[in-house]
Amino acid sequence: MGFRELIRKAREEKGSPIVLALDLPPDKPSKLMRRARQVLEAVALHVCALKVNFHLVLPLGLSGVRPLVDRAHELGLACIMDAKLSDIGSTNEVAARYYFEIGGFDALTASPLVGWEGGLEPIFSLARELGKGTILLAYMSHPGASDFFGLELPDGRRFYELVVEKAIAWGADGLVVGATRPETVRDVRELAGPDVLIFAPGVGAQGGEPRAALEAGADFLIVGRSITLAEEPGKAAERILELLKGR
Amino acid sequence: MGFRELIRKAREEKGSPIVLALDLPPDKPSKLMRRARQVLEAVALHVCALKVNFHLVLPLGLSGVRPLVDRAHELGLACIMDAKLSDIGSTNEVAARYYFEIGGFDALTASPLVGWEGGLEPIFSLARELGKGTILLAYMSHPGASDFFGLELPDGRRFYELVVEKAIAWGADGLVVGATRPETVRDVRELAGPDVLIFAPGVGAQGGEPRAALEAGADFLIVGRSITLAEEPGKAAERILELLKGR
Numbered sequence: 001m002g003f004r005e006l007i008r009k010a011r012e013e014k015g016s017p018i019v020l021a022l023d024l025p026p027d028k029p030s031k032l033m034r035r036a037r038q039v040l041e042a043v044a045l046h047v048c049a050l051k052v053n054f055h056l057v058l059p060l061g062l063s064g065v066r067p068l069v070d071r072a073h074e075l076g077l078a079c080i081m082d083a084k085l086s087d088i089g090s091t092n093e094v095a096a097r098y099y100f101e102i103g104g105f106d107a108l109t110a111s112p113l114v115g116w117e118g119g120l121e122p123i124f125s126l127a128r129e130l131g132k133g134t135i136l137l138a139y140m141s142h143p144g145a146s147d148f149f150g151l152e153l154p155d156g157r158r159f160y161e162l163v164v165e166k167a168i169a170w171g172a173d174g175l176v177v178g179a180t181r182p183e184t185v186r187d188v189r190e191l192a193g194p195d196v197l198i199f200a201p202g203v204g205a206q207g208g209e210p211r212a213a214l215e216a217g218a219d220f221l222i223v224g225r226s227i228t229l230a231e232e233p234g235k236a237a238e239r240i241l242e243l244l245k246g247r
Numbered sequence: 248m249g250f251r252e253l254i255r256k257a258r259e260e261k262g263s264p265i266v267l268a269l270d271l272p273p274d275k276p277s278k279l280m281r282r283a284r285q286v287l288e289a290v291a292l293h294v295c296a297l298k299v300n301f302h303l304v305l306p307l308g309l310s311g312v313r314p315l316v317d318r319a320h321e322l323g324l325a326c327i328m329d330a331k332l333s334d335i336g337s338t339n340e341v342a343a344r345y346y347f348e349i350g351g352f353d354a355l356t357a358s359p360l361v362g363w364e365g366g367l368e369p370i371f372s373l374a375r376e377l378g379k380g381t382i383l384l385a386y387m388s389h390p391g392a393s394d395f396f397g398l399e400l401p402d403g404r405r406f407y408e409l410v411v412e413k414a415i416a417w418g419a420d421g422l423v424v425g426a427t428r429p430e431t432v433r434d435v436r437e438l439a440g441p442d443v444l445i446f447a448p449g450v451g452a453q454g455g456e457p458r459a460a461l462e463a464g465a466d467f468l469i470v471g472r473s474i475t476l477a478e479e480p481g482k483a484a485e486r487i488l489e490l491l492k493g494r
Binding site: 023025026029053054055057058059060061062063064082084086087088089090091094095097098099102103111112113114115116117118119120121137140141142143144145146147148149151152153154159162166201202205206 | 270272273276300301302304305306307308309310311329331333334335336337338341342344345346349350358359360361362363364365366367368384387388389390391392393394395396398399400401406409413448449453
């Protein structure tokens, strides 16, 4: 089963399009690990995937993160490493191999900026070989994203439209488009067609309205601080899910 | 002493513009650490800085890498984390803080694609606060870099020229331009002026000619595999240095 099928199945089984971004504020490794486990257990019923970033990888190391990934898998979640790989091909490949094989992740994110030959190509090859997924940034959620993603090109298109065109041609499994930009989510869905997965971060702390992003065509909402910083992360996730279902 | 001064002083004292990219092929953590130490000790006389990437950070963790950084400092080298940070500001800030405070690095690299507000801005603020350096990708060394860095804009400029303009306005300490593109190095030096540091990777394994990049205006050459994969890394570094000096 490929990544797209895996995460769609998890979404169906959990009845939730929420990807938990386990982005915890800096702390001692032992405390981070304890908090990460707590949040994961409390939230697992209400989310379909776990997304890990450098908040955990840098202090815990990749082998320190692995038990969390294994536990998330046991709990029926897909696991994404939000590496935003942005290097030359040989480095991207080494990093991707560590994330997939040592970290146990099902998919990873990469930056389109490096382009294909000797850049993203080795990640995509490796992912295909291992049955893993690739997700590219199409338009990020923060204000400054417009500096380059919003750039006008000579043919009148915007930079992100070219990114989407190339991402589809390269065979990306998913695209990241900020939930803070529902019009762009709609646009990317039209450009990319129905098969590619759209992940929308920026819900909550960054101001994105969860239902608007889904209605515009996003498949998954990435939610971090509104859940992880809540006193009761389980209840926070449940509330967001109820909001989405219009209850 | 700021980062620019620090690394310029190291270059002068060592008589070498070479930055050692300690990018080792995947292996067990204990073997990686042994090899990393061996290469560092063998090469330290012939290089002015150490650059670390995910080849070491993922298997060893950041606290595992710290002793290497400390040793490199003892040996008179500046230390750069080649993180190519590409995330939203809050995540970039957490990662940068780990790299500077736990990793002990003097500077880090970031991708311009994320833009300023809520993107790169928090990295630059933190770096300034801590007296650390920031280095942005201006034009990478691999073939696929032209997909986006080489893109033509409506005003006739190329994408990388806009990146350089913004990087200078934002106060970047350094820019990365592939040694495989000496004409672009020359162009970036003209655009950026004399104060910003230009780092040129891609010498050796990727085909970049070391003297050409320096003559075009690069301040530092980033060299990895030609040194790290050599049977005698010290001699390999020495040979490159002699080549540079025209001996």
